[in-house]
Amino acid sequence: MAERLKVEHSFNHDIFCEHVINNKKRNHEEPQIDQMKQVVSMSFCLESHRLENFIKSGKSEKSVVNLHEKNAMKKFICILILILSALPSFAEEPMKMVYFDNYAPFSWLEQDEMKGILIDVVTEALQNRMGIPLDHKGYPWVRAQSLVKENQADAFVTVPTEERRSYTEISNEPVLLVTTVMFAKKDSPKIEALSRVKTIPDLKDFRIGNYMGNGWGKKALEGLNVEWIPTVDQTLAMLIKGRFDVFIDVSPVVNFNLKRLGYQNDIVELPPVLEAITFNLCIGKESAYVDLLPKFDETLQAMRDDGTLQKIYDRYK
Numbered sequence: 001m002a003e004r005l006k007v008e009h010s011f012n013h014d015i016f017c018e019h020v021i022n023n024k025k026r027n028h029e030e031p032q033i034d035q036m037k038q039v040v041s042m043s044f045c046l047e048s049h050r051l052e053n054f055i056k057s058g059k060s061e062k063s064v065v066n067l068h069e070k071n072a073m074k075k076f077i078c079i080l081i082l083i084l085s086a087l088p089s090f091a092e093e094p095m096k097m098v099y100f101d102n103y104a105p106f107s108w109l110e111q112d113e114m115k116g117i118l119i120d121v122v123t124e125a126l127q128n129r130m131g132i133p134l135d136h137k138g139y140p141w142v143r144a145q146s147l148v149k150e151n152q153a154d155a156f157v158t159v160p161t162e163e164r165r166s167y168t169e170i171s172n173e174p175v176l177l178v179t180t181v182m183f184a185k186k187d188s189p190k191i192e193a194l195s196r197v198k199t200i201p202d203l204k205d206f207r208i209g210n211y212m213g214n215g216w217g218k219k220a221l222e223g224l225n226v227e228w229i230p231t232v233d234q235t236l237a238m239l240i241k242g243r244f245d246v247f248i249d250v251s252p253v254v255n256f257n258l259k260r261l262g263y264q265n266d267i268v269e270l271p272p273v274l275e276a277i278t279f280n281l282c283i284g285k286e287s288a289y290v291d292l293l294p295k296f297d298e299t300l301q302a303m304r305d306d307g308t309l310q311k312i313y314d315r316y317k
Contacts, residue, residue: 094133096153101138105256105316109138118157125299141213148284155283161215173300174278178250182270190245207244
């Protein structure tokens, strides 16, 4: 009887450790596994030691069984507490959203708070309608993307590219649909020639400026004469100084920033629409939230149907 109880006790220990480890691995908490195993092993070791001493004391098998059953509820409560601690933790921690911190009106940092169209849409869809708490943070755009790629943040909203698809899963429904256009210095001698441009390859004879981290630009402008600038603000300032001939980006972002910076009389938007692009929710493949994309697509479509999306866009015109 005593040997049977000891074997049963050891088996329970092994099964429970396996349960804890599997739960932690599923939720990307492997650094916590060793600590959890130590806690579990210590708990079972103490009870095993107590059971062995009781057996050696010469007590009857009935007394040993009574002790084992008497501690059963205590052991069950301890196991339950540890199991709960091993369950998915993302319900307690907010989903970490990262953004370009200098891309108004889509996303910008103001007094330590992220603002913009992307933040408003994501908050309405994920937090207000789907019940997922969010943490919005802004960074230089290259850094923000690296955080998701390195699994230190969960998601961002941007233009889907092949590179981004390599480390994120991307929503089917677009958060935004925008057009890319050209901007030039108002008194530039290249205005007339730029006005004849119909496609991006037509820009081969021009000097182009763009900001670092622009995934669409990196792909679309490949092979052209491009100078990469750290931020949108700096790109616009250098365009005015004649550092390059043309800046290509989405119309709402550039026009919003021209007004914000007081450059409306210095830079003009040129007529040709070069490309229509979408901004989509991109969730890291290792994120605990990656499976919510189908529900997000449904929620975003509902927001489009009931007019909520358009109301958000209109706030930033």
